[in-house]
Amino acid sequence: MSQNEQALAKTALYDLHVELGAKMVPFAGYEMPVQYPLGVKKEHNHTREQAGLFDVSHMGQVLLHGEGAAAALEKLVPVDIIDLPAGKQRYALFTNDAGGIMDDLMVSNLGDKLMVVVNAACKEQDIAHMRANLGEGVEIEVLEDRSLLALQGPKAVDALARLQPSVTDMVFMDFQTVEINGIDCYIGRAGYTGEDGFEISVPSSQAAELAKALLEQPEVEAIGLGARDSLRLEAGLCLYGNDIDTTTTPYEASLLWAISKNRRLEGEREGGFPGAETVLAQIQSKKADRKRVGLLGQGRAPVREGTELVNAQGETIGTVTSGTFGPTAGAPVAMGYVAFEYAAIDTEVFAVVRGKQLPMTVAKTPFVPQRYYRG
Incomplete structure (x- = not known):
């Protein structure tokens, strides 16, 4: 049986999605809801205005046990894990020996263990990478029996606080065990929409029960992958496999903020991650062949992934890696890679769509202000 013919996996919420009238599509080896009867645009707007519930159970969830877990994991990522306080989480990247990005992930410190959440399509590769490199003192527990729900939007806290009032005390990037x-x-x-919200890991046997309890709250609607994509793109957040991959370094991907300062400076913990030599050289010289940029369209036509970018002379200078019409931005929004000399904000470039050159402007991301709750 070929990869394409293999049976798709189902999350614990599959029956609930079908019951809610979701249109199911293949995504990262799973049958996932792309939209519900509300439709992508209304789902997008509802999340921006109230609260949306997303099934992200296709992601990989792993616990790392052992005293040396933080030090061992820190050798694989360009961020500070040793000093990550208990009850906090951090965005991280697995890099390869060339400095390319193998995956992006979230690392949380539960005090006596670390939790790592990785992308669905990279799950097997990431677990193998950790098994091969974390050393014998670290026990890797893959959580096969847990689901992941994301409740996102400005009213997410109101909805969740009815079920557990203590969540109102949490701020952005807090992480804890809660009933x-x-x-x-x-x-x-935390989340992937640019809005305030929560990501909840729940035993799969109780995932539908919790999802239904959340959907009973007046602010909450079920939201599919379609709106998840337009929300994260407006928020300037990368999608692994589109906007970042093994051919892009964190510097080229404009993810300098995802490299802890103590891993960039001269000192005992400088570098120390795979591909550090390449990445630190790019940071120091402030130069790379290409750079990831935000792109704002001047018309109404969306510019999709894979679209060629050219300069005023019609010479190819880059490619769009993600693009859609941003319902909140009210304009076509995209991100992509352009030759370094075209990466400055307000540079005009052109997207080639059906033989026409549509003007786009290199723009700051996020396209829509992020509204994380920092207290």
Whole structure:
């Protein structure tokens, strides 16, 4: 049986998605809801205005046990893990020996263990990478029996606080073990929409029960992958496999903020991650062949992934890696890679769509202000 013919996996919420009238599509080896009867645009707007519930159970969830887990993991990522406080989480990148990005992930410190959440399409590769490199003192526990829900939007906290009032005390990037409706959950105040919200790891046997309890709240609607994509793109957030991959370094990907300062400076913990020599050389010289940029369209036509970017002379200078019409931005929004000399804000470039050159402007991201709750 070829890869394409293999049976798609189903999350614990599959039956609920079908019951809610979701249109199911293949995504990263799973059958996932792309939209519900509300439709992508209304789902997008509802999340921006109230609260949306997303099934992200296709992601990989892993616990790392052992005293040396933080030090071992820090050798694989360009961020500070040793000093990550208990009850906090951090965005990280797995890099390869050339400095390319193997995956992006979230690392959370539960005090006696670390939790790592990785992308669905990279799950097997990432777990193998950790098994091969973390050393014998670290026990890797893959959580096959847990689901992941994301509750996102300005009213997410109101909805969740009815079920567990303590969540109102959490701020952006807090992470803790919490009981919600009598269900033991790991919960982080973070997300992938640019809005305030929570990501909740729940035992798969109780995932539908928790999802239904959340959907009963007046602010909450079920939201599919379609709106998840337009929300994260407006928020300037990368999608692994589109905007970042093994051929892009963190510097080229404009992810300098995802490299902890103590891993960039001269000192005992400078570098120390795979491909550091390449990445630190790019940071120091402030130069690379290409750079990831935000792109704002001047018309109404969306510019999709894979579209060629040219200069005023019609010479190819880059490619769009993600693009859509941004319902909140009210304009076509995209991100892509351009030759370094075209990466400055306000530079005009052109997207080649059906033989026409559509003007686009290199723009700051996020396209829509991020509204994380920092207290």
